[in-house]
Amino acid sequence: MDTTNSHTNSAEYDVVIVGGGPVGLLLAYQLKRFGVLACVLEQYQKEEQDQYGRAIALFPRTLEQLHQLDLIEPMLQLGFACRTSVTYKDGKRILPGRVWNFMENIKDTTYDFVLVLRQIFTEKILREKLTKVGVEYYQGIECVDFILNESTSLDGYPVASKFVEKVTGKGFELKSKYLIGADGGRSFVRRHAGIPFEGDRSDDRWIRIDGLIETNMPLARSYGAIESKTHGNVLWAPLDHAATRIGFAYTEEIAAKYPGGVTQEVAEKEALESMKPFDVRFKEIHWWTLYTIGQKMAKDFATRDRIILCGDAAHTHSSGAAQGLNTGIHDAVNLGWKLALQIRGITKPEILKTYNDERKLAVNQLIEYDKDISVLMTHKWPKWYEGDPNADPYIILGEIFEKARSFNTGLGISYPINAVNQTTAAVLNVVPGSRPPDVELTMPGTGRKLSLQDVTPNLAKFWVVVFAGNPVSTKESLLSLRDFLEERDQSFLTREYISWITISAINGYSPYETLGTKPFGDTFFDTTSSAHEKFGFGLERGGILILRPDGLVAHGGPINGQIVEDYFTKLFRN
Incomplete structure (x- = not known):
């Protein structure tokens, strides 16, 4: 082979x-x-x-x-x-x-x-x-x-x-x-x-043609829609390697002009027609296709x-x-x-x-x-x-x-409540099954800026994010969570397919000293409190958010180990 x-x-x-x-x-x-x-x-x-x-x-x-x-x-x-x-x-x-x-x-x-x-x-x-x-x-x-x-x-x-x-x-x-x-x-x-x-397949056909193009159209390296009376809503797409794509409707009226069918020459000629009144010239054609919509x-x-x-x-x-x-x-x-x-x-x-x-x-x-x-x-x-x-x-x-x-951007695609996306145990600003805000975080020591997505890569692991709020106010909850986890040291809460991170709204010299306890995974600072605010976690109480491996919201609630355990008990085999 x-x-x-x-x-x-x-x-x-x-x-x-x-x-x-x-x-x-x-x-x-x-x-x-x-x-x-x-x-x-x-x-x-x-x-x-x-x-x-x-x-x-x-x-x-x-x-x-x-x-x-x-x-x-x-x-x-x-x-x-x-x-x-x-x-x-x-x-x-x-x-x-x-x-x-x-x-x-x-x-x-x-x-x-x-x-x-x-x-x-x-x-x-x-x-x-x-x-x-x-x-x-x-x-x-x-x-x-x-x-x-x-x-x-x-x-x-x-x-x-x-x-x-x-x-x-x-x-x-x-x-x-x-x-x-x-x-x-x-x-x-x-x-x-x-x-x-x-489903259905229509009689409508479109042509797409790529190549190196010269044109007098202004802003030619922008994604364009050319509203044509004869060729539909014409696509103008700047491509990699300085190329461009033109796409247009191959209507019955256009097809009637070419009883011998579509060739590259036909595709090129009609592409130029579709862009009028702008002048367009192909210096090189890379690819073209005619296809049916369905x-x-x-x-x-x-x-x-x-x-x-x-x-x-x-x-x-x-x-x-x-x-x-x-x-x-x-x-x-x-x-x-x-x-x-x-x-x-x-x-x-x-x-x-x-x-x-x-x-x-x-x-x-x-x-x-x-x-x-x-x-x-x-x-x-x-x-x-x-x-x-x-x-x-x-x-x-x-x-x-x-x-x-x-x-269209994909940022608003979400999924309903199901076995993975479970109703939150508190009123939050995020919904299970949806994409969470990609908030800015700060690395301890260097002060380097990171995003939430930077620190929660897709490794087929669930991420438990502890929003510690102001640790002075949440210290009792944080200590209680630490005790809960240590009592369950051999349980699935500490296994390889669950990772933890902590986000503190208070900056400090040391994550341990700032939190007043051993951190839950790596710690990052929310120096403006904007991350807590976007997720709906108050600084006085904080909270926990569980993210799916693909980064979507799975569950959330107050700082409480039982909430985490109950969630994963529903997902994991014994």
Whole structure:
């Protein structure tokens, strides 16, 4: 087999991942990081696929997730950090802008921008990471069958998958505890598992074309929406390596001009037309595509407890909101820690099942949103619209994008109360299942500034954050918590899959002296008390916040060890 790494060539794995795109690669990287044996099998040789194109935009919440997985730095070195947008109609700029202006003035995150990086580079970075950490990754290998023996014990390998080397025709079998379908919209895993792929496919078609471009359009390195009468809401996207993408609707009227079909020359010509009255010239074309718009979602993202879908294998939609890769990454991050803790025998089975419930809810929201914007971007009305037929669809499009600002950035995506997200034991400013504020903290001694996300990386561990408030006022509660933990020294509260940190609202020379007791994990100072304030913890009483491994709020309450113990008792096996 052609592989980037042949460490073990074992026939048994904890997880076999079918599909070597960014979602499958990211999941494999996480599982290795979390102590789980996984391999990736991709049916295509990557050098034979398109060099460029495909997904380009990584939004703030996605960047935060990659940061907490120690993946962000090489992407920042290659990508284009976009903080500005423009909207043009008839060559004149519209202020305030429409559609992409949600990229501007993003608050409460280090990543207050959209990172534009073509998928080829994202995948390359992830493959290099897999090689570095020692994950087996095979190309030119096609999955042709799998069976599930449901009588196999919980710790056994119930999934037997058959693969064929596409060059030699040689077949082989791999056994695993779980089989992951990350093999795209035409997923073999989904089809063979018999999971319905429900939704619609329209007759609307779009063209995307990338290359090195010269133009007289002002602010050409901003994300742009060109409101065309003939080519829909035209996408202008600055890319990495000084390239640019133009995207437009390939309408019936345009198609009628080309009975011989679409070629690169046609795509280039219509791209230039779509940008009028601005002058545009391609110095070099890297990639182009014509595709049909549709929205589909798997009826279930997991079946029979052992077969799991993520990324395009679980859902497809238009590129109108540029959410495809972001949504797939959210799938992988949501699944990674849950799958690892299940395989390691730490969490109860219902925790892994929340992957299906949480991600289906979020994806369904995206699909309903995408149905509207994909129609409006073609300068047509959605079926539900009953307003003025002479109104401008682009204005409604802009309003929909603005209302979905927090969803588009990913910062507002949240999940309901479930086995992981449990109702807080006190009234707080944060909600279980949501992203917490990324507050600024100060390192003892050096005074170096850090964020909460810096000190709570995704290691498939839960984080218990003790907000100590003013330790003079909270000393009794802190001492009581210390006594509680020492009485339970061998319990799961001190095990490797739970980490603690302390945040004190009072600065000091020594964490121990400031707190008046042994710190709970590493200590950081909240020198302005803003972190306590944002979370809703008063300085007189403080509180405890439990974060999921993926950084979302899980639970919270007063400084009380019993609250922590009760929460984890519901999650963990005995």
